Amino acid sequence: MKVLFVCNKSPFPASEGGPIAMKSIIDGLLKTGHRVKVLAINSEKYKVDSEAIQDELKQKTGLTLVDVDLRIKPFGALNALVRNRSYHVERFISASFEKELIKILETEEYDVVQLETVFMAPYIPAIRKYSKAVIVLRAHNIEHLIWKRLARQSVFFPKRFYLNHLSDTLRQFELESLNQVDGVAAITRKDAAFFRGFTHKIVVDIPYGINTANYEPVFEVTTPPVFFHLGSMNWIPNQEGIKWMLENVWPRVISKVPDAHFVLAGRFMPDWLLHYKAPGLEVLGEVDNATAFVQKNHIAVVPLLSGSGIRIKIIEAMALGKTVVTTQVGAEGINYTDQFNIFIADDAAKMVALMVQLFQHPEKAFNCGVAARKLVEEQHNSEKINVRLLKFYNNLIQNNCED
Numbered sequence: 001m002k003v004l005f006v007c008n009k010s011p012f013p014a015s016e017g018g019p020i021a022m023k024s025i026i027d028g029l030l031k032t033g034h035r036v037k038v039l040a041i042n043s044e045k046y047k048v049d050s051e052a053i054q055d056e057l058k059q060k061t062g063l064t065l066v067d068v069d070l071r072i073k074p075f076g077a078l079n080a081l082v083r084n085r086s087y088h089v090e091r092f093i094s095a096s097f098e099k100e101l102i103k104i105l106e107t108e109e110y111d112v113v114q115l116e117t118v119f120m121a122p123y124i125p126a127i128r129k130y131s132k133a134v135i136v137l138r139a140h141n142i143e144h145l146i147w148k149r150l151a152r153q154s155v156f157f158p159k160r161f162y163l164n165h166l167s168d169t170l171r172q173f174e175l176e177s178l179n180q181v182d183g184v185a186a187i188t189r190k191d192a193a194f195f196r197g198f199t200h201k202i203v204v205d206i207p208y209g210i211n212t213a214n215y216e217p218v219f220e221v222t223t224p225p226v227f228f229h230l231g232s233m234n235w236i237p238n239q240e241g242i243k244w245m246l247e248n249v250w251p252r253v254i255s256k257v258p259d260a261h262f263v264l265a266g267r268f269m270p271d272w273l274l275h276y277k278a279p280g281l282e283v284l285g286e287v288d289n290a291t292a293f294v295q296k297n298h299i300a301v302v303p304l305l306s307g308s309g310i311r312i313k314i315i316e317a318m319a320l321g322k323t324v325v326t327t328q329v330g331a332e333g334i335n336y337t338d339q340f341n342i343f344i345a346d347d348a349a350k351m352v353a354l355m356v357q358l359f360q361h362p363e364k365a366f367n368c369g370v371a372a373r374k375l376v377e378e379q380h381n382s383e384k385i386n387v388r389l390l391k392f393y394n395n396l397i398q399n400n401c402e403d
Contacts, residue, residue, distance in 0.1 A: 217321030
């Protein structure tokens with residue numbers, strides 16, 4: 001089978017959630033003998049140096065990167081507002097990217113063209129014109145829901161108004177796109193159920209899968225344990241959640257357990273966080289080895305108030321044997337059992353109580369980490385997920401042939 005991946009960012013190097021999820025599927029297809037081609041946008045937001053990517057990987061995937069300017073421009077945003085169009089989507093429309101896509105489709109035939117995120121949907125007409133392949137939308141999130149939740153959190157009316165506009169126009173585009181593809185591979189069961197309500201096309205849930213052999217768990221929890229957060233800080237929900245936690249949770253934790261320590265790490269750490277001063281807080285910015293960072297620390301805190309889909313970093317932390325304290329939003333897409341393989345807190349008081357409890361009773365964090373690793377082994381096994389994905393592809397191809 002030959003699969004063309006059309007990506008909103010490069011899957012390599014896989015240093016944040018979206019690319020990690022893309023690479024997981026690509027690795028699974030390559031491992032089982034299928035042919036893969038990757039066409040990806042290269043932007044200043046997620047800039048990739050092609051020379052830094054392994055030659056073997058570039059050869060296996062035929063990686064092609066196209067520079068696209070995704071920077072927010074006031075005139076473009078205003079134009080989209082006046083025309084009632086999704087500015088999120090408009091930014092991804094590029095003549096040079098479409099030209100390269102057409103060139104690839106004219107050069108070789110593909111069985112499947114997989115669009116990584118709805119932001120690649122503007123290229124569906126070109127794919128239909130130049131290819132007979134089935135088109136799959138890989139939905140990493142319900143994209144408009146992220147912005148709807150952000151709008152609800154905003155108290156400043158002009159900002160809330162514009163965020164609602166972004167959400168509404170993106171929702172319209174997102175739902176219209178469902179019927180333009182042949183199938184949708186959502187990343188969670190909840191997302192799949194939502195999409196099924198708006199399309200007659202085949203919708204399945206293909207969760208994020210990992211090869212657990214590549215994740216050596218460290219279950220030990222020292223006394224005192226160290227809290228940590230790892231995530232790309234150019235993603236607005238991460239910034240929003242950390243800001244909420246530093247203002248509403250961490251001061252109360254420190255007042256109860258003054259020896260507590262909280263380490264923040266991640267790419268694109270904003271200046272306000274790099275210079276943020278609080279007792280027990282350490283802000284590192286980007287770390288050289290994310291896995292080693294997680295292994296070294298003990299209790300992951302992911303205070304997400306908005307977002308959608310599945311949090312890749314939570315799955316990876318669980319695979320490494322770590323306890324995770326998060327919200328229901330953060331844990332979406334994970335078939336968890338609260339206070340067994342994860343801890344859920346949707347308000348500041350509950351999160352404070354849980355963090356203090358785990359700090360004072362590290363054995364609870366140890367037990368949770370063991371259960372978390374087991375959950376990942378059972379439900380996020382990449383080999384099992386790859387089998388489901390291939391079955392999905394084959395069903396779409398068969399239906400396409402019958403039509």
